[in-house]
Amino acid sequence: MYALREAWAALRRAPLLTALSAAMVALALFVVGLFGVATWNLQQALSRIEDRVEVVAYVRDDARQDEVTLAETELLRMPEVRDVRYISKEEALISARQDLPEFEDLFMELEVNPLPASLEIELEEGFRTPDAVARVAELAAVYPFIEDVRYGQEWVDRLFLLQRIGAITTGVLGTAFAVVAALIIGTAIRIALFARREEIYVMRLVGATRGFIRRPFLLEGAFTGVVGGLLAAALTYASFLAVSRLIFPLEWIPLSWMVAGIGAGVVFGLIASALAVRRHLREI
Numbered sequence: 001m002y003a004l005r006e007a008w009a010a011l012r013r014a015p016l017l018t019a020l021s022a023a024m025v026a027l028a029l030f031v032v033g034l035f036g037v038a039t040w041n042l043q044q045a046l047s048r049i050e051d052r053v054e055v056v057a058y059v060r061d062d063a064r065q066d067e068v069t070l071a072e073t074e075l076l077r078m079p080e081v082r083d084v085r086y087i088s089k090e091e092a093l094i095s096a097r098q099d100l101p102e103f104e105d106l107f108m109e110l111e112v113n114p115l116p117a118s119l120e121i122e123l124e125e126g127f128r129t130p131d132a133v134a135r136v137a138e139l140a141a142v143y144p145f146i147e148d149v150r151y152g153q154e155w156v157d158r159l160f161l162l163q164r165i166g167a168i169t170t171g172v173l174g175t176a177f178a179v180v181a182a183l184i185i186g187t188a189i190r191i192a193l194f195a196r197r198e199e200i201y202v203m204r205l206v207g208a209t210r211g212f213i214r215r216p217f218l219l220e221g222a223f224t225g226v227v228g229g230l231l232a233a234a235l236t237y238a239s240f241l242a243v244s245r246l247i248f249p250l251e252w253i254p255l256s257w258m259v260a261g262i263g264a265g266v267v268f269g270l271i272a273s274a275l276a277v278r279r280h281l282r283e284i
Contacts, residue, residue: 025228025265026235028177033236033253033261035173039166040253053128055121055137055151061089063117063145071143072119080127080136085120089113116147130160183272214277218270225269229262 059068072084087095092115121136133151141149237252244250 021224022227022231024180025225025268026231028180029229029232029261029265030235032173032177033232034239035169036253036257036261037236037240037250039169040257041250042162042166044251053133053151054123055133055140055149057119057121057137057140057143057146058148058150059117059119060145060147061116067143067145068117068119071140071145075119075121075136075140078136078139080123080132081121082124083122085122087118087120089115089117092116092118119146214274217277218273221269221273222266223269225265225267226262228269229265232265233258233262 068086072086075081075084090113093113096115119140121140123133123136127133127136137149137151140146240250240252
């Protein structure tokens with residue numbers, strides 16, 4: 001209770017400094033929040049694209065049905081493979097007509113179906129990485145009745161490159177702004193410590209422990225982090241609504257990300273306060 005009273009009193013004694021610290025923390029976390037929203041929507045878009053990643057093995061016209069059936073059975077035994085669908089030449093032509101209606105006249109004039117039969121190999125979730133896709137494609141190409149195997153190698157590589165870039169960018173920017181927020185809170189706490197240096201000196205003389213002196217400042221830093229985190233969440237949500245309504249629709253980040261952001265503000269406040277108090281107490 002003493003620590004809570006002292007922390008509240010310190011905040012009331014310097015409301016401008018507290019507001020400035022909270023605002024700077026909010027600004028730092030707000031930038032991280034914006035990148036979090038962008039990263040989440042990028043991940044969702046890439047996830048929808050990733051669901052369409054599959055291997056297509058084109059079957060020769062002279063392939064026997066028992067060979068194709070055996071290949072389907074063997075491919076399904078692979079841990080990377082979820083399903084294998086045989087697409088006949090007729091089904092391939094029907095699908096092409098549906099997907100390319102602008103070439104309907106060309107399809108109608110065809111006397112011979114030029115499209116090959118194929119095996120469409122759907123991959124399990126978690127095995128749609130470039131290495132896993134390439135491994136399945138190589139094994140499918142081993143069968144002698146398979147004429148060609150396609151999976152869009154460059155497209156798959158770029159897909160996962162974008163995912164890595166998004167994750168790395170968010171991590172680097174988040175770390176950078178977290179350091180800025182911690183420095184701001186630490187500076188504010190050091191100013192408060194300097195203003196109360198005589199009181200702290202007297203407390204040390206009468207036997208107050210470091211933990212007893214430190215607790216109010218830790219609570220002050222944590223409170224500043226909470227306020228900054230809540231402000232950042234509000235600013236991020238307001239920006240999300242503005243972009244969704246005025247430019248293009250977005251998906252809001254999961255609740256766990258918001259809680260983690262506010263929790264990060266608290267952690268920054270505690271760490272910055274602890275470091276500032278520790279350094280100051282050494283000087284007394």
